[in-house]
Amino acid sequence: MDEAPDNATRYRAGLTVRRSVLGDPHVDRAEDAATDFDGPFQHLITEAAWGTVWARPGWTKRERSIVTLALLAALGHDEEVALHVRATANTGATRDDICEAFLHVAIYAGVPAANRAFKIAKDVLSEMDGGEGADDR
Structure with missing residues (x-):
């Protein structure tokens, strides 16, 4: 060892x-x-x-990013979800990866946790695209 x-x-x-x-x-x-x-x-x-x-x-940054997003969403750590959605630009996790992670959250941690995570991700991804957050439209 x-x-x-x-x-x-x-x-x-x-x-x-x-x-x-x-x-x-x-x-x-x-x-x-x-x-x-x-x-x-x-x-x-x-x-x-x-x-x-x-x-x-053993795991890539992309894989760790996906797991981290799911865990943070399941635990309701909204600020950290936003931070780690932004980090996907550096980890290689895609928008499809984020969606799949949050779908797992819905089943294993509850729809309200996933609903909140999807809202946060939509706002952050919109900002990353140079747009306004979902609440600003």
Whole structure:
């Protein structure tokens, strides 16, 4: 079995993956806004979520993106759903992938959760296309 990377290595790997998925502007904003109070949290998610889980071999960024969208939608984490819909521009997950993920959410986590996720995704995708959100039309 391979030796586990040390914390600094996981953090550096996590920062690279986080930037590649969420984009430099988002990560820069998060790092710039970090304080002594929430800085340890920013470090934790970079190291653990991005450097340990997202950096693992076996699944592509597209696959991780699809699963992440479904989980966030099922749990009702609306802001994170929007963030990760935007991230699909970097992960290779398609609009069809997003739709399929949310259809699974409807069956396994409930129609209201999927309904909300579809609304959020429609708004975000419209913004990404240069249009207005669905509520602005």
